Every structure is written in structure tokens, then in C-alpha cells.
Amino acid sequence: MFVCGFCGNNSKHGEKLRRVVVETKTVNHPHRYDCYTNSRQTSDDPGGTGTQIAKELHECESCFELSQRQRGTGALIPEEVQKQRAGT
Numbered sequence: 001m002f003v004c005g006f007c008g009n010n011s012k013h014g015e016k017l018r019r020v021v022v023e024t025k026t027v028n029h030p031h032r033y034d035c036y037t038n039s040r041q042t043s044d045d046p047g048g049t050g051t052q053i054a055k056e057l058h059e060c061e062s063c064f065e066l067s068q069r070q071r072g073t074g075a076l077i078p079e080e081v082q083k084q085r086a087g088t
């Protein structure tokens with residue numbers, strides 16, 4: 001059981017949960033010296049810039065179908081779902 005992050009409804013028994021990324025952040029990882037070792041040598045982690053998930057919502061199957069129909073793939077923001085529900 002879960003609460004949909006878009007429509008706020010409780011899920012039905014056995015309903016599949018979809019995780020939707022709604023916000024990401026850029027993270028800088030520092031260079032680390034001699035962090036990887038094996039029996040013969042050590043090596044550095046070069047570090048770098050990457051993307052991490054900052055906010056993720058659970059989506060029910062009806063919201064997932066609605067977002068699939070409207071935009072092909074991907075998720076809607078909650079306001080868009082509420083407007084669509086109010087219109088129908």
C-alpha cells in the first residue's frame with residue numbers, strides 16, 4: 001500500500017508502484033588518492049560531476065497511464081494532474 005504523490009489516493013491491493021523523479025541535483029565528487037587497492041597496486045578515484053535524485057514521488061497506475069497518454073513517457077507535475085482530473 002502506498003499513497004500516490006500526484007493524486008493523493010491510496011493504492012489498491014497489489015497495484016504496481018511507479019517511482020517518478022521530479023527533481024535532480026548536480027553533485028561534485030572530490031578526487032580521492034589511493035582509495036582503490038588490490039594485491040599489487042593502488043589507484044585513485046578521479047572524482048567528477050554527476051547527477052543525483054533529489055526528490056522522487058510514488059505514482060499510481062491511473063496517474064501513470066494519464067502521464068503516458070499526455071507526454072509519451074515521463075511524469076507530470078502534480079498541478080498538471082489535478083487540472084486534468086478537474087477537467088474530466
Ligand SMILES: [Zn+2]
Pocket residue numbers: 004005006007008009059060061062063064
Ligand atoms: Zn495517482
